[in-house]
Each structure stands twice: as C-alpha cells, then as structure tokens.
Amino acid sequence: MLVSSWDEVYQREIGTFQEIADEGEVWFGEDVLEKMVEWALENAPPAPTAPYVLDIGTGNGVTLFGLAEAGYPPDRLCGVDYSDRSVELAQAIAEHREVPEITFKQCDILFNVPTPLESMGDDEGWDLILDKGTFDAVSLGQYEELEEPASRLYPVKVGALLKEGGLLLITSCNFTEHEIRNLFETTASGLQFHSRVNHRSFSFGGQTGTVVSTTAFVKSTASPSS
Ligand SMILES: C[S@@+](CC[C@H](N)C(=O)[O-])C[C@H]1O[C@@H](n2cnc3c(N)ncnc32)[C@H](O)[C@@H]1O
Known part of the structure; x- marks a missing residue:
C-alpha cells in the first residue's frame, strides 16, 4: 500500500532506476550537495576516527553516497526515511554503487527513534x-496526532539523537537561516x-537573498556563553 506522496515519488524513481x-533527483542540486560534503570534511572528517552519520529523510540516499565517495566508511553511514519505497530505492542504488555496507531503514523521525548501528554503543x-x-x-x-507543530x-x-558535541547540518529551501535558528x-x-x-545569492526588488540556507548546530547541554 502506498502511504504517502513520497512513496509515489520513490515508486516512480525505482521504476526509472x-x-x-x-x-x-539531487534535491537542491549538485552544488549544494558538494558544499554539504565539503563542510562535513572540514568539521567532522572521516579520519582519524570516522563519525557515525545519520541522514534523516534520506530519499534516494544521495547525500550519503556523496560522503562515501569523499572517503567516509560506509559502515558508519545510516539513512532513514519514513517511506519504505525510499529505503528500497536507496538500497538498490547502494548495491549498484557497490557500497552495500551503508544502512538504510524505514523510520518516521517524529514518532520513532532510529536504532543505532551495531558497532555504536546503545547510549x-x-x-x-x-x-x-x-x-x-x-x-x-499534517500530523493531527501531534500536540505541537x-x-x-x-x-x-533531532537534538536528542546527537551525542554531546555532535553536529547537525541542515539545508532548507523554506526557511531562512534566521528562522531555522x-x-x-x-x-x-x-x-x-x-x-x-x-x-550563491540573488538580488530582487532591492533585496538580496539565497535560494537555500545551510546551517550547522552543535549539541551542547552547557548554557551558551552569549
Ligand atoms: C525533499 S525530500 C529530500 C530527500 C533527500 N534528503 C535528498 O536530499 O534527496 C524529503 C524527504 O523526507 C522524507 N520525510 C518526510 N517526513 C519524514 C518523517 N517524518 N520521517 C522521516 N522521513 C521523512 C520524505 O520521504 C523525503 O524522502
């Protein structure tokens, strides 16, 4: 049964694949993907100790394939999506790219906690x-069962899934950096x-803006200094 419009999208993409x-699709384009990978290489590099990486709403897994190509060990990469069809597509692509060690699994991030990878400690x-x-x-x-937006x-x-000092990198086309913060x-x-x-920024009607914002956060339970 198809449970969401995303299932329909990925069902089509499975057929095309x-x-x-x-x-x-490379959501937001190759340029944005490259910049996210570059940021990761600078701030959470694959050596000396490779990070455990979770890609939320992984879609066709394109972001994780970008990291794997950049040298991140695939057995530390995990993508979750609430669409079963996304998981099916990403797994098929992983086989084709010969990186079957990347884990893809179904998880609705609003209602479930993605299980850690086997080599990660439980806590x-x-x-x-x-x-x-x-x-x-x-x-x-639309989530009628939720009490808050x-x-x-x-x-x-998302904050609860990160270890202390862990990083979140988020790219949005609907929210400015100010709104995301x-x-x-x-x-x-x-x-x-x-x-x-x-x-890249653009100017329109005397205003300057960007089409997407990419913002990084660090998990810190200590109070901010300013
Ligand atoms: C705009 S697409 C981006 C896909 C992928 N990150 C990419 O860059 O190509 C948004 C993704 O979020 C997933 N998604 C939406 N709501 C979700 C939720 N509550 N839990 C997990 N995944 C979700 C959708 O199935 C879809 O794959």
Whole structure:
C-alpha cells in the first residue's frame, strides 16, 4: 500500500532506476550537495576516527553516497526515511554503487527513534546528523496526532539523537537561516549555532537573498556563553 506522496515519488524513481539506472533527483542540486560534503570534511572528517552519520529523510540516499565517495566508511553511514519505497530505492542504488555496507531503514523521525548501528554503543548518540530538505517536508506535513507543530517537535527529536558535541547540518529551501535558528536553538533541543555554508545569492526588488540556507548546530547541554 502506498502511504504517502513520497512513496509515489520513490515508486516512480525505482521504476526509472530499474529501466535506465537513473538514480533520481539531487534535491537542491549538485552544488549544494558538494558544499554539504565539503563542510562535513572540514568539521567532522572521516579520519582519524570516522563519525557515525545519520541522514534523516534520506530519499534516494544521495547525500550519503556523496560522503562515501569523499572517503567516509560506509559502515558508519545510516539513512532513514519514513517511506519504505525510499529505503528500497536507496538500497538498490547502494548495491549498484557497490557500497552495500551503508544502512538504510524505514523510520518516521517524529514518532520513532532510529536504532543505532551495531558497532555504536546503545547510549552513544550520532556524531553527525544531516538533513537536506527533510525539515521542509516535515514542516509542511499534517500530523493531527501531534500536540505541537512538527516544526517545534523535530528539532527536539533531532537534538536528542546527537551525542554531546555532535553536529547537525541542515539545508532548507523554506526557511531562512534566521528562522531555522529560531526553531532549532532551544533549551529543549540542546542545539547551539555552529556555522553556516554560504550559497550563491540573488538580488530582487532591492533585496538580496539565497535560494537555500545551510546551517550547522552543535549539541551542547552547557548554557551558551552569549
Ligand atoms: C525533499 S525530500 C529530500 C530527500 C533527500 N534528503 C535528498 O536530499 O534527496 C524529503 C524527504 O523526507 C522524507 N520525510 C518526510 N517526513 C519524514 C518523517 N517524518 N520521517 C522521516 N522521513 C521523512 C520524505 O520521504 C523525503 O524522502
């Protein structure tokens, strides 16, 4: 049964992948993907100790494949998505790319906690969490069973998954950096602003802006110094 419009998207993409080995959409384009990978290489490098990386709303897994290509050990990479079809697609692509060690599994991040990888300690959190377009999708979703808006709950859920000192890198096309910071930098999430990735800007009607924002946060339960 198809449970969401994302299932329909990935069902189509599975068909295309099987037919012509097209891996599907690179959400926000190659340039944004490259910048996220570059940021990861600088701030959570694969050596000397490779980070455990969780990609939330992994889609076709493109962000994790980017990290694997950049030298991150695939057995420390995990992608979750609430769409079974996304998981099926990402796994098929991983086989095709010969990185079957990357873990992909189904998980609705608002209602479930993704199980840690086998080599992680049970109470250890993730070192790095990636979100490319997922918070945008989550914020637009209708969740009648939630008592608070998904855009308020999501940062708390994500913050709880990170280990102390762990990093979140999030790219959005619906929220400015200012808005993202307002939603994510809360006591409940334990997240504090870390850095940003600069994207090409455009000018329109006397205003300058960017099409997407990429913002990084660090998990710190200590109170901010300023
Ligand atoms: C805009 S797509 C981005 C996909 C991928 N990150 C990429 O860059 O190509 C948003 C993704 O979030 C997933 N998603 C939406 N709500 C979710 C939730 N509550 N839990 C887990 N995944 C979710 C969708 O299935 C979809 O794959």
